[in-house]
Amino acid sequence: MAHIQLNRPKELNALNLELMGELRDALKQLDADDQVRAIVLSGNEKAFAAGADIKQMAGKTAIDMYNIDQFSTWDTIKKIKKPIIAAVSGFALGGGCELTMLCDMIVASETARFGQPEIKLGVIPGAGGTQRLTRAVGKALAMEMVLTGRFITAQEAHQAGLINRIVPTELFLSEAIKLAAEVAAMSPIAIKMAKEAVLKAFDSTLEEGLHFERKNFYLLFASDDQKEGMQAFMEKRTPDFKGR
Numbered sequence: 116m117a118h119i120q121l122n123r124p125k126e127l128n129a130l131n132l133e134l135m136g137e138l139r140d141a142l143k144q145l146d147a148d149d150q151v152r153a154i155v156l157s158g159n160e161k162a163f164a165a166g167a168d169i170k171q172m173a174g175k176t177a178i179d180m181y182n183i184d185q186f187s188t189w190d191t192i193k194k195i196k197k198p199i200i201a202a203v204s205g206f207a208l209g210g211g212c213e214l215t216m217l218c219d220m221i222v223a224s225e226t227a228r229f230g231q232p233e234i235k236l237g238v239i240p241g242a243g244g245t246q247r248l249t250r251a252v253g254k255a256l257a258m259e260m261v262l263t264g265r266f267i268t269a270q271e272a273h274q275a276g277l278i279n280r281i282v283p284t285e286l287f288l289s290e291a292i293k294l295a296a297e298v299a300a301m302s303p304i305a306i307k308m309a310k311e312a313v314l315k316a317f318d319s320t321l322e323e324g325l326h327f328e329r330k331n332f333y334l335l336f337a338s339d340d341q342k343e344g345m346q347a348f349m350e351k352r353t354p355d356f357k358g359r
């Protein structure tokens with residue numbers, strides 16, 4: 116299990132290009148490290164991230180934005196195979212909210228606030244806020260959040276299905292780590308294929324998704340972990356998964 120902490124506390128972890136580049140590189144490194152089976156991504160108690168760095172963005176032209184191509188970083192993060200658990204306390208706004216939705220599960224503190232306030236800046240979400248949010252919480256709430264910029268509470272986010280659980284603020288990181296440890300105890304190869312298959316549901320028809328799931332299911336019978344998992348069940352012992 117590995118933990119990455121976004122660390123620009125004075126700017127509420129505003130996601131400037133440098134921070135996103137470092138995050139991408141750290142995630143790629145952890146994805147390639149066999150010792151790591153799950154990743155926790157957090158901010159601090161006050162903010163997960165308050166969005167893209169407005170000060171860095173404010174003076175840019177459309178062509179600057181095109182040339183900077185910041186979303187290629189997001190595309191790389193999207194391809195991380197290992198599960199990423201967001202540990203969220205305080206603000207998760209704009210790009211910060213979008214980053215939590217790029218993660219696979221979200222553990223939130225009671226003080227967490229999720230929002231897409233880009234509309235108040237005269238723009239719209241650019242890293243999935245109109246798409247992943249709508250799929251997660253449905254049209255009514257997504258439309259309200261994107262059109263008014265209203266922040267929702269952890270309670271509302273939980274009711275709407277955006278997050279996995281709400282925990283007392285002092286426990287937001289430790290509970291996320293606990294969840295990551297639970298996932299890390301499973302077969303790493305099965306976990307990766309499971310993540311891939313769940314994500315497939317977002318951009319395929321049911322038939323295509325079922326087909327994809329079935330192929331991954333069959334493929335896992337080529338792994339030592341499948342033999343070990345089923346053998347351990349029959350021998351009534353804890354499996355020792357190796358990720359092969």
Ligand code: CO8
Binds near residue numbers: 127129210
């Ligand atoms: N960018 C740059 N600086 C920020 C940001 C930000 N997004 N958010 C906060 N800060 C800075 C503030 O300017 C302030 O700095 P300073 O002390 O130098 O003035 C410091 O952080 C503390 O902030 P506040 O004093 O404002 O703290 P408050 O507790 O009063 O308010 C809020 C907290 C409500 C979170 C408020 O700071 C706020 O509204 N922030 C902006 C939220 C926002 O609009 N986010 C969306 C940004 S646009 C976006 O994310 C587009 C996504 C596109 C793709 C993503 C690419 C990465």
